Amino acid sequence: MKLKKEQKVKLYINLVRVRKLDEVMVKALFAGKIPSFFHSQQGQEAVGVGACTFLRKDDYVYYSHRGHGISKTLPKGVSPRVIIAEHYGKSTGSCGGMSGFHTADMELGIPGISGTLGGGFVLSAGMGIAAMMKGKGQVVVCIEGDGTYCRGTFHEAAIMTANWKLPIVWVIENNQYMTFTPICEYYPMENIADLAFGYGMPGIVVDGQDVIAVYEAVQTAVERARDGEGPSLIECKTYRFRSHAEGIPDIKGTELRPQEEIEIWKKRDPVNLFRERLLKEGALKQADADQIDREATEEMEEAERLATADPMAADPETFLKRALYSN
Numbered sequence: 001m002k003l004k005k006e007q008k009v010k011l012y013i014n015l016v017r018v019r020k021l022d023e024v025m026v027k028a029l030f031a032g033k034i035p036s037f038f039h040s041q042q043g044q045e046a047v048g049v050g051a052c053t054f055l056r057k058d059d060y061v062y063y064s065h066r067g068h069g070i071s072k073t074l075p076k077g078v079s080p081r082v083i084i085a086e087h088y089g090k091s092t093g094s095c096g097g098m099s100g101f102h103t104a105d106m107e108l109g110i111p112g113i114s115g116t117l118g119g120g121f122v123l124s125a126g127m128g129i130a131a132m133m134k135g136k137g138q139v140v141v142c143i144e145g146d147g148t149y150c151r152g153t154f155h156e157a158a159i160m161t162a163n164w165k166l167p168i169v170w171v172i173e174n175n176q177y178m179t180f181t182p183i184c185e186y187y188p189m190e191n192i193a194d195l196a197f198g199y200g201m202p203g204i205v206v207d208g209q210d211v212i213a214v215y216e217a218v219q220t221a222v223e224r225a226r227d228g229e230g231p232s233l234i235e236c237k238t239y240r241f242r243s244h245a246e247g248i249p250d251i252k253g254t255e256l257r258p259q260e261e262i263e264i265w266k267k268r269d270p271v272n273l274f275r276e277r278l279l280k281e282g283a284l285k286q287a288d289a290d291q292i293d294r295e296a297t298e299e300m301e302e303a304e305r306l307a308t309a310d311p312m313a314a315d316p317e318t319f320l321k322r323a324l325y326s327n
Helices: 005-030 045-052 066-076 080-088 120-134 146-150 152-164 192-199 211-226 259-266 270-281 286-309 316-325
Strands: 060-062 140-145 168-174 203-207 232-237
Touching: 005 045, 005 066, 005 080, 005 211, 005 270, 005 286, 045 066, 045 140, 045 168, 045 211, 045 270, 060 066, 060 120, 066 080, 080 286, 120 140, 120 152, 120 168, 140 146, 146 152, 146 168, 146 192, 152 168, 152 192, 168 192, 168 211, 192 203, 192 232, 203 211, 211 232, 211 270, 270 286
Parallel strands: 060 140, 140 168, 168 232, 203 232
Antiparallel strands: none
């Protein structure tokens, strides 16, 4: 489980890549290039990167709306050009530009996103059944936000997967808010992970700003699931730096979210924390960090340039026929 130097560097590279792509998406939205919307995940990158970077290619990942899955799909191998193109309504997007923001690639183990928040729980349970039937050691990692764990879909999926010992890892991306409502107003306990014990599965809490802590917790649960021991529940305490969605007021309850609260969390920026750790360990030199930053910036700028030049999506009727009648 102990990571080698090159594995730590890979985690850092993915953190930076995810941050840079998120910044590109925010800029594109305000430039009018994205016809729908965008929910920035800046501040939460360590959860998806730590959970997904070292999964097997054939492991499955279900993601939530936060960041539109960038921190999960990019480390899993999806091209940033494909992600941007889908948001732009271009034919080169993963859904032919028809979805607005969904990323799906079954060859990379990404079935897509549920149409409702928390809908990924029951989809993951179904995919867990499929993985068990295939008998190839595949694992399903389902990453949903804290608010979704109030839905009945989680409880339905949790009891089934625990009873059948399905190979699933539930990951709570707890950013302290359900849209505008702080968690203290809708959940009575300190840790959502306490729900796990009612279903006879392990439940642990980790620092969601620490990519290594997330990796270790998820990898332990993944190995447990591969060994046929059933699901686990991991709560990652994290925080979003930007508003719930771009272009709308940043609300906490009925007032603006306090800037001092945001600044406290920004001191624990997951990208900065991990860079400083690697520099201190000697796994990175400052020149290396600068080069990674530069290359990630260039990668995302090139992906955005190519996606901008890509052709628009096909006629919706043509797309529907292709979806219904293709082999």
